[in-house]
Amino acid sequence: MEHITVTALSHPGLLRENNEDSLVAGPWTLCGTVTGNPQTLVFPLGPPVVVAVADGIGGQPAGEVASAVVARNLALHGPALDGEDAVRGVLDLCNREVYAAAARDPARRTMGTTVAGVVLLADRAVVFNVGDSRVLAVRDGGLELLSVDDNPPPPPGRRTVSLLTQSLGGSREPDGIAPHLTAVPLDEGFRALVCTDGLTDPVPDEVIARVLREHDHGRAAYELWRAAIEAGGPDNITLALIGAGEE
Template identity: 35%
Template sequence: MLDRAEHTTLYSRSAEEGSMLGFAGSGVSEVGLVRVHNEDSGYVGRSVAVVADGVGGAAAGEVASATAVDALVSCWRACWFAAGPPDALEARVAAATDAARAAVRFAVQRDLNRLGMSTTLTVVACDGAQVALGHVGDSRAYRWRDGVLTQLSGDHTYAEQLRRTSRVSAAVLATHPWRKVVLRTLDGDPADAGPDIAVADVRAGDRLLLCTDGLSDLVDDEAIAGTLREGAAAQAVTALVHAALAAGGRDNITCVVLDLVDIDEAEASAASPRGPGLLLGAVRDGANVVSPTHTWNA
């Protein structure tokens, strides 16, 4: 059964008078055909969207992903309503990802049985004029523009490190026994490198995809691009998850598709964007979240 976030239009404040950049998005999380538990979490909000994959094989992966998403969204909302310069987007995303790291660390300290749990994290956040991307691990962010699919995030995996630092062929990388080893995650270690954060090259009319490796490992870029080319965001996420299931569904699958839309202030006001955001996967169960509060209005 699909854990579906219904299609919704989500708007952000604009730095340009009279217009604003907004998200129109949808998300789905599915346990897959092999795993017993869904260790993925996700969120789709007015100004932020995120996917997280509790790393398989580690203790309490669902707690790691849910706790990280909860803390990130709560901090982002606090940062969003705080005063700040118009160039503060990257700093706000950094603060939100720092909150996620601290929350995972706190969760481990509260229960040492969770020692070793970790999560990937891929987040996009919009301030109305631009979009920033934060990323750690092997969950991905893609941009679909004018028929071309581009991966915006870089995998923090052994295979990607080899590709960048050596002349190993694609054929060798495809079968390397360590290719899927994830080199960076959020694991609560205060000494870890943390996420990469940068302003993304996006504009109105682009379509973004955030996904865990349950999709990207089983569905190739050509098939992903073909799916993103057709239909609304809600149709796209459903089709992508079905494609991963048809390919074996051996891992949890979480997808968020966001259309970047340019609207005027009157249209944004009429939309009355005061409703809650959309939860996906493990974070829907409050028992997975190690946090004193929940705030879901970003």
């Protein structure tokens, strides 16, 4: 195993005018833009590689700005993310940078974003998130949720809207975060999906798992996007597929 493959795309969906998602893969970022086709990048295994998505909070101003601040800071500091403490530190930095950007423009006062991703090291993957964007491992033909949703589901039988319990930015006054972090082995054949809720909300887990069983790389990314569109495309759709030791 000598390399890591990342295949990614970002799309506004069918109902939103703007794409408030951002994405980072190593030094490469996509911020508030659209990829018409999945893009595949290959990185050498060893130096830290960060792969993450950020989803600007809907209903609040300038979500695309908040998510871009996070993506660009992760790309900038990614080569130094050599472990859990470093990841926790850069997430705290991202949170402060979102609040600082909001403070410079009253119209952006409450802008905020989620973030979820993986830092790929020589022997392990450090999974992190704040908010409800997700990291899922692809194992034994199914999915395992590695991130922790910061929006507990409503009680059974109730259809109340589930709200984020934490985000980067998002409040009128600066607030701290408690990011979720976990480390998993980076073995030959490791596969993971990093995505915003524009994929996981409308598309059932079993459909996502089936697509990933049947397809790899660009075709898998395209089929996941198509499943979200066929489900109504109610939100921005951003995803990255990670494979260790794959061409």
